[in-house]
Amino acid sequence: MSTLDSSLSLLDKWPQWKRLTAMPDQVARLEQRLAAIEAKFGPAIGDTCPKCRQSAFQLVGSKKDPVFGDMGVSLRQYRCSSCGFEEDKQVH
Ligand SMILES: [Zn+2]
Incomplete structure (x- = not known):
């Protein structure tokens, strides 16, 4: 070079x-x-809330899926501490 x-x-x-x-x-x-x-x-404590877009969407609990629970499916319950929006997510 x-x-x-x-x-x-x-x-x-x-x-x-x-x-x-x-x-x-x-x-x-x-x-x-x-x-x-x-x-x-x-x-920034949680995931982004789908409703208000703040980082306040947190896992608050878990329960058996009412339909598929016997097949090992559970529901994780999320709640936004900012606007109160709640959503369940299926976990396999
Ligand atoms: Zn929210």
């Missing part, structure tokens, strides 16, 4: 290095934004 070639390949890598050196700043900014979001909406 000639000197010119290796110089050019170094130049190619320069944007990657610039991105790498900028990463700690970006992570710090993301942490600040996440802290601001959590301060507003509370900690």
Whole structure:
């Protein structure tokens, strides 16, 4: 590889290095934004609620499926602590 070639390949890598050196700043900014979001909406404790889209959709219980329970199917009960939306999910 000639000197010119290796110089050019170094130049190619320069944007990657610039991105790498900028990463700690970006992570710090993301942490600040996440802290601001959590301060507003509370900690991200559950899945996203299908109704209100908040991260407050949590597993609250489990029961035998009324129809398929004898075949080993159970229902997991989820409830959103933000809007109260409830949903059962079948688990096999
Ligand atoms: Zn909700």
